[in-house]
Amino acid sequence: MSHPVLIVGGGPAGLSAAQALAAAGQASVLVDKAEQLGGAPILSGYARLVPSREWARDAIGGMVERVTGDKLITVHLDTTVKTLDGKPGDFSAELSDGSKVEAGAVILATGFTHFDSVNKPEWGFGTYPDVVTTTQVEQMISSGAGVRCPSDGRAPERVAILLCVGSRDRQIGREWCSKICCTVSSNLAMEIREELPNCNVYIYYMDIRTFGLYEDLYYWESQETHKVKYIKARIAEVTSDGKCLIVKGEDTLVKRPITIPFDMVVHAIGMDPNVDNLTLSAVFGVELEKHGHIAKAPSYSAMSATSRPGVFVAGAATGPETIDDSIAQGQSAAMAALTLVRAPAREAAE
Amino acid sequence: MSHPVLIVGGGPAGLSAAQALAAAGQASVLVDKAEQLGGAPILSGYARLVPSREWARDAIGGMVERVTGDKLITVHLDTTVKTLDGKPGDFSAELSDGSKVEAGAVILATGFTHFDSVNKPEWGFGTYPDVVTTTQVEQMISSGAGVRCPSDGRAPERVAILLCVGSRDRQIGREWCSKICCTVSSNLAMEIREELPNCNVYIYYMDIRTFGLYEDLYYWESQETHKVKYIKARIAEVTSDGKCLIVKGEDTLVKRPITIPFDMVVHAIGMDPNVDNLTLSAVFGVELEKHGHIAKAPSYSAMSATSRPGVFVAGAATGPETIDDSIAQGQSAAMAALTLVRAPAREAAE
Numbered sequence: 001m002s003h004p005v006l007i008v009g010g011g012p013a014g015l016s017a018a019q020a021l022a023a024a025g026q027a028s029v030l031v032d033k034a035e036q037l038g039g040a041p042i043l044s045g046y047a048r049l050v051p052s053r054e055w056a057r058d059a060i061g062g063m064v065e066r067v068t069g070d071k072l073i074t075v076h077l078d079t080t081v082k083t084l085d086g087k088p089g090d091f092s093a094e095l096s097d098g099s100k101v102e103a104g105a106v107i108l109a110t111g112f113t114h115f116d117s118v119n120k121p122e123w124g125f126g127t128y129p130d131v132v133t134t135t136q137v138e139q140m141i142s143s144g145a146g147v148r149c150p151s152d153g154r155a156p157e158r159v160a161i162l163l164c165v166g167s168r169d170r171q172i173g174r175e176w177c178s179k180i181c182c183t184v185s186s187n188l189a190m191e192i193r194e195e196l197p198n199c200n201v202y203i204y205y206m207d208i209r210t211f212g213l214y215e216d217l218y219y220w221e222s223q224e225t226h227k228v229k230y231i232k233a234r235i236a237e238v239t240s241d242g243k244c245l246i247v248k249g250e251d252t253l254v255k256r257p258i259t260i261p262f263d264m265v266v267h268a269i270g271m272d273p274n275v276d277n278l279t280l281s282a283v284f285g286v287e288l289e290k291h292g293h294i295a296k297a298p299s300y301s302a303m304s305a306t307s308r309p310g311v312f313v314a315g316a317a318t319g320p321e322t323i324d325d326s327i328a329q330g331q332s333a334a335m336a337a338l339t340l341v342r343a344p345a346r347e348a349a350e
Numbered sequence: 351m352s353h354p355v356l357i358v359g360g361g362p363a364g365l366s367a368a369q370a371l372a373a374a375g376q377a378s379v380l381v382d383k384a385e386q387l388g389g390a391p392i393l394s395g396y397a398r399l400v401p402s403r404e405w406a407r408d409a410i411g412g413m414v415e416r417v418t419g420d421k422l423i424t425v426h427l428d429t430t431v432k433t434l435d436g437k438p439g440d441f442s443a444e445l446s447d448g449s450k451v452e453a454g455a456v457i458l459a460t461g462f463t464h465f466d467s468v469n470k471p472e473w474g475f476g477t478y479p480d481v482v483t484t485t486q487v488e489q490m491i492s493s494g495a496g497v498r499c500p501s502d503g504r505a506p507e508r509v510a511i512l513l514c515v516g517s518r519d520r521q522i523g524r525e526w527c528s529k530i531c532c533t534v535s536s537n538l539a540m541e542i543r544e545e546l547p548n549c550n551v552y553i554y555y556m557d558i559r560t561f562g563l564y565e566d567l568y569y570w571e572s573q574e575t576h577k578v579k580y581i582k583a584r585i586a587e588v589t590s591d592g593k594c595l596i597v598k599g600e601d602t603l604v605k606r607p608i609t610i611p612f613d614m615v616v617h618a619i620g621m622d623p624n625v626d627n628l629t630l631s632a633v634f635g636v637e638l639e640k641h642g643h644i645a646k647a648p649s650y651s652a653m654s655a656t657s658r659p660g661v662f663v664a665g666a667a668t669g670p671e672t673i674d675d676s677i678a679q680g681q682s683a684a685m686a687a688l689t690l691v692r693a694p695a696r697e698a699a700e
Contacts, residue, residue: 023688024375025374051648052649054648059649062650175565175570176562176563176566177560177561177562177564178562179561179562207557209557209559209561210527211529211670212669212670212671213526213643213670216525253602255605298403298404299402299404299409300402300409300412301413303366303677319563320562320563325675325678329678331653331681331682331684331685332370332677335684338373342374
């Protein structure tokens, strides 16, 4: 009997890896530092997901239920991995709860950290209460409270969504694109318009990156059915005139300065490397790429491989990723781990 | 013993599905209409792939070798599926080579068809020999011939790459974005600059969609290290003055008409639904989405599912997709198929 696979992180990628292994009859041990499974969609209270439009609590919550109920999956919550010794097929991990796990392979599904908008101070977050993040708007919707201005609880009549907050911004050390914020913002804009039909929603962008089929499902649908307006602009600052928030910048298509009042400004926050990545790098002996994400081998002969043999990686741990692709990558890493732990058995059988 | 899984299509998604099933000890039958495995990257002679920069012949060729050498995978080339009867766990397929396959589940990995640039006649393809497609440039590079003007074999000194040819274009019935052409074009531009350091390369775009970590690996790297120039423009037509190709349009950032001479114009062609999709839809009894791609269930509880139970789908068959994600989705579909064919065995064992 081979050792179980150790999976670190119980978000979409880790959950799907555990389910995939169980489907193949392979036991796994799933460790999460949080007190519940589900990762960002559950812990941050996301609303309806792109592209399924399922509620996060149903979609990812359903994955959590299936994992929790599976006899082949052992879950450790509120737990981290302290040390990992050994080699492919025969690892030994020490957990923070005192237990030890013998593992045939390891999958890091350790995800990302939301960009903290206080690192972009000129855009008003932390200064003005009605400057919020996409995550906060998700929470307003998923909680049932509805989209309201935090300062006084009123329904906003004019909302600006600013894209690329903590993404594509070299001034603050974030060169990467966070991949999904354009589409998520289109989706949220439609949600706001559905709840508040009299509210005007503007999206300020550098490039609209609703790739693939998201193009008409989100970009065109939001404009044509929901009358969301898109403005290519370079935003300089968000201030207040005491009554309204004021977005200042330049419309880069008409080359004119813009100064526009809003009731609410939403930061479409990007995906930072997990704040724990330096620790994870040290504990698991895996290299990080230059931005601080876990480095993935760029080879089709070693899908999901990290720099340490037998330790695989999936999902947003490697850089900004969608939930769909995180789930597929979790399954991909599961296959890589399975190939490793089953290799001796398969060779013996043939 | 459960039936094998029937996989249709031997490109990246189908190859990875077969490998994943084999890793889990599950037999499969892989059917491809072409005379060799590998799908578009092999059949169309792609050069170095995004993002691994491995040569397609090595990267995808390696996958083909591993599949061909696996005892759990039976390959039928130059073969199509004529009929599919039965139900999940117990399908029966008739192949065009006269054989029959009993299958527990089916995976459609039937990919896409490259957009044919003759459907965009005002951009000069088919009229001027030096108007070529990204696929043709890939072939020039992968064959070792180098990037040369087809009309007279000279090395071009000025190359224009036009993005969104057959994508994001409602006039010709292609609303979708083809997801990877921006990044592929940045990659090709760098290849051209490496081979021909005196050649100026311009990329004409609507939005640059080098999402995620491609942002600095391709968009910034191509500009800063390789001096590729990006121009946001609306292209009206490609003509010739008898000596050079002339690209006419409007620079949408400075709002001025542009008329620029080039030696070579490259169409960054998009990904159409597979031309066989209507037939596939009829044979396999699966629904298509409105653009003609194979419809995938929008649910995390049924990843890879089509409208027909037991028939799964992966990769560009569902819409424009990257090779990486196609491979991960192939593995994802493999897990869905495995869960189905192994369910009775697992239930019996527990």
